[in-house]
Each structure stands twice: as C-alpha cells, then as structure tokens.
Amino acid sequence: xxxxxxxxxxxxxxxxxxxxxxxxxxxxxxxxxxxxxxxxxxxxxxxxxxxxxxxxxxxxxxxxxxxxxxxxxxxxxxxxxxxxxxxxxxxxxxxxxxxxxxxxxxxxxxxxxxxxxxxxxxxxxxxxxxxxxxxxxxxxxxxxxxxxxxxxxxxxxxxxxxxxxxxxxxxxxxxxxxxxxxxxxxxxxxxxxxxxxxxxxxxxxxxxxxxxxxxxxxxxxxxxxxxxxxxxxxxxxxxxxxxxxxxxxxxxxxxxxxxxxxxxxxxxxxxxxxxxxxxxxxxxxxxxxxxxxxxxxxxxx
Numbered sequence: 001x002x003x004x005x006x007x008x009x010x011x012x013x014x015x016x017x018x019x020x021x022x023x024x025x026x027x028x029x030x031x032x033x034x035x036x037x038x039x040x041x042x043x044x045x046x047x048x049x050x051x052x053x054x055x056x057x058x059x060x061x062x063x064x065x066x067x068x069x070x071x072x073x074x075x076x077x078x079x080x081x082x083x084x085x086x087x088x089x090x091x092x093x094x095x096x097x098x099x100x101x102x103x104x105x106x107x108x109x110x111x112x113x114x115x116x117x118x119x120x121x122x123x124x125x126x127x128x129x130x131x132x133x134x135x136x137x138x139x140x141x142x143x144x145x146x147x148x149x150x151x152x153x154x155x156x157x158x159x160x161x162x163x164x165x166x167x168x169x170x171x172x173x174x175x176x177x178x179x180x181x182x183x184x185x186x187x188x189x190x191x192x193x194x195x196x197x198x199x200x201x202x203x204x205x206x207x208x209x210x211x212x213x214x215x216x217x218x219x220x221x222x223x224x225x226x227x228x229x230x231x232x233x234x235x236x237x238x239x240x241x242x243x244x245x246x247x248x249x250x251x252x253x254x255x256x257x258x259x260x261x262x263x264x265x266x267x268x269x270x271x272x273x274x275x276x277x278x279x280x281x282x283x284x285x286x287x288x289x290x291x292x293x294x295x296x297x298x299x300x301x
Contacts, residue, residue: 021199044230045158069192081124109245119247137216164193177204181200
C-alpha cells in the first residue's frame with residue numbers, strides 16, 4: 001500500500017513539474033531531469049509557498065536584500081579584482097553546474113547553505129561579511145557569462161529557494177539576457193532581479209562583452225512556520241551536500257564527492273549512444289527503473 005502511494009506521489013510530482021509554467025521541456029527530457037528526482041519536495045515547496053505562482057518577483061518584497069543593491073559597487077570591485085578566480089570547476093566536483101562549464105559559464109562560490117567558503121572570506125571579505133548579515137541568502141557566488149555563451153533551456157532542481165541576480169559588470173545590453181518562462185530580462189549594472197528558477201529558463205550573451213553578476217539563492221518564503229522549518233531543515237541537511245570548492249581549502253559536499261563516479265557512468269553512456277542508440281536507451285531505462293526501485297525498497301520490505 002505504501003509503495004503504491006509513493007509511486008502515485010512521484011507520478012503526480014513529475015506531471016506537476018512538467019506542466020508548470022508556459023514553457024515546457026520535452027516530456028522525455030523532463031522524466032530524466034534532475035528536477036524530477038526532487039519532484040515531491042518541489043511540489044511541497046511551491047504548493048506551500050507564500051509567493052505568487054509566476055516567473056519574476058518584485059525585489060521590494062525582499063527588503064532584506066536591499067543592502068546588496070546599495071553596496072553593488074563595492075561588491076563589483078571585489079569581483080573584478082578576483083576575476084581570474086571566477087572559473088569552471090577544475091575537476092568533476094560541481095554536479096549542479098557541470099553542463100554550464102562546457103558553454104563558457106564560470107563561477108566563484110561565496111557561500112553554500114552552511115557557511116561561507118574560506119577562499120571567499122580571504123579574497124572578498126567585504127562581500128562575504130555583507131552576505132552573512134542576511135540569513136535568507138542560502139547560497140551565493142560571482143557568476144560570469146562570457147560573450148558567445150548560451151545556456152540551454154532547463155529547470156533548476158530545487159524549489160526551496162528563489163534566484164537573485166545583481167548586475168555588477170554587465171554589457172548593459174538587451175543582447176545579453178535571461179528568459180524565464182518566456183519572460184525576458186537583460187542585466188544592467190547595479191540593478192537586481194528575482195525569479196523562480198524551477199520554471200524553464202535559458203540565457204544568452206551576444207553583446208560582445210562579458211557579464212558578471214552576484215548570483216544568490218534566497219530561501220523561499222512559506223505560508224506557515226512548519227513549512228518554513230522543513231524548508232530550512234532540507235537546505236541545511238540535504239542541499240548543503242552539494243557544496244563545491246573554489247580551491248583545495250574549501251569543503252566539497254558528499255554529492256560532489258561522488259559525482260565524479262556518476263560522471264564516469266554518464267561519459268560511458270555517451271560512448272554507448274554514439275555506437276548503439278537502442279542499447280543506450282535500454283540501459284538508460286534500466287538505470288531509471290533501478291533508481292525508482294531503490295526509492296521504493298523501504299516501503300516494500
């Protein structure tokens with residue numbers, strides 16, 4: 001009985017994720033998307049969210065973030081000084097953004113759920129100190145989108161946060177933009193935006209210049225205290241495991257410690273797909289079935 005309930009909840013969450021918003025991923029892609037595996041959690045987060053169900057939000061609804069915009073020039077100056085540290089992961093230890101690195105996207109982590117990165121405390125102390133005064137900022141980084149970069153349509157995996165972008169060094173051009181559920185925003189120096197990253201979104205920079213922003217995950221406001229407590233608990237105990245380092249002095253979370261093995265399986269899968277597509281899809285569905293079985297196993301015993 002429990003297994004049937006779990007299966008039904010999972011199916012419902014997959015359909016919920018797929019149908020949410022105007023823009024859709026292909027269902028075959030959504031089924032294997034990382035947002036699907038957090039589907040039941042995400043359905044809870046958006047269902048009990050106090051925010052309206054739309055792509056972009058008014059930054060005035062988050063007054064605690066105003067000090068970031070007030071100090072954007074100071075933040076920009078620290079980002080520019082360490083621009084050569086804003087880079088792709090040096091090894092397969094950043095599962096969340098691994099595909100972006102292949103398209104030129106770069107990052108420098110400032111904090112990730114539990115605490116600030118030691119490398120950030122050393123290299124950009126003023127920005128870190130400012131972020132540490134805002135408890136709702138759960139994760140933060142400097143993110144660079146070079147000219148010519150294109151980030152394809154995707155959903156982010158976790159709905160317990162909303163995404164904040166503050167323009168630091170941008171082209172100030174409509175040729176450099178992000179589109180969220182078919183609504184487009186172009187970054188400008190000193191200007192901020194907030195959006196729901198679990199809607200389908202994509203970004204492109206054809207401006208001829210590099211874009212650098214402060215990129216933050218802000219804890220999603222919930223309707224009730226108990227839902228807020230669960231959101232905070234999940235972030236501290238699950239999302240913190242996806243911490244990725246800037247250098248050898250920073251912590252690497254459990255998810256990213258094992259990601260290199262998963263990436264090796266992925267690379268082998270691409271090799272099989274190039275030789276035999278039918279065999280590749282057989283293995284893919286078999287692996288998906290095994291994952292579902294492992295999820296259901298406790299309720300079947």
